[in-house]
Amino acid sequence: MFHAALWTGNAESFVDLHPTGCTYSEALGTNGKMQVGGAVRTSSEDWRATAWYGDPTSAVDLHQYVKGAYLGSIAEAIEANGVIVGAVFDSSGSRRAVMWWPVAAPSLAVAVSGADLEISFITQSGLTDQLESTEALGGDWTDIGIPVSGTGGKTTIRVQMSPGREGEFFRVRRFQ
Numbered sequence: 001m002f003h004a005a006l007w008t009g010n011a012e013s014f015v016d017l018h019p020t021g022c023t024y025s026e027a028l029g030t031n032g033k034m035q036v037g038g039a040v041r042t043s044s045e046d047w048r049a050t051a052w053y054g055d056p057t058s059a060v061d062l063h064q065y066v067k068g069a070y071l072g073s074i075a076e077a078i079e080a081n082g083v084i085v086g087a088v089f090d091s092s093g094s095r096r097a098v099m100w101w102p103v104a105a106p107s108l109a110v111a112v113s114g115a116d117l118e119i120s121f122i123t124q125s126g127l128t129d130q131l132e133s134t135e136a137l138g139g140d141w142t143d144i145g146i147p148v149s150g151t152g153g154k155t156t157i158r159v160q161m162s163p164g165r166e167g168e169f170f171r172v173r174r175f176q
Contacts, residue, residue: 002026004016021041022039023041023042025037026039028075028077029076034052038074039061046072049074049100051100073089107121118156118158119157122152125150127176128174128176131159131172
């Protein structure tokens with residue numbers, strides 16, 4: 001078993017970046033702010049590209065942003081501007097280059113309208129936004145409605161709040 005780790009010149013600075021719920025992890029690159037590499041979840045045998053912000057609880061599964069039927073991924077390097085390069089793998093073992101680039105996270109404004117929520121945010125031209133929800137942080141995210149093509153304008157999505165949805169979390173996933 002091996003763990004992703006970070007250190008800055010002495011033993012006291014050592015940080016084990018290994019995310020909870022993983023069998024293996026490795027860090028392959030850093031830009032001084034973020035670390036990138038991959039991790040194998042205990043529920044799978046496939047590598048998933050991962051980024052960290054200096055501690056194991058900050059792990060971000062980059063594979064969730066990969067489109068297509070790719071089973072695995074690895075992040076191999078990160079530039080000073082946050083652009084991450086790596087590879088994805090399909091079921092035949094073919095390897096393809098991939099790039100993740102940072103986009104501004106949308107700020108959400110939430111208003112109560114009767115028994116419903118109105119979630120508003122500003123879109124970004126050329127990008128697509130998808131409102132998602134989950135019942136537990138760290139759980140699976142579910143799409144709400146259809147993706148919204150960015151125009152640079154304000155978008156409001158009405159979410160019907162039925163009994164049992166009181167503890168739900170929301171986010172907007174932005175992609176190209």
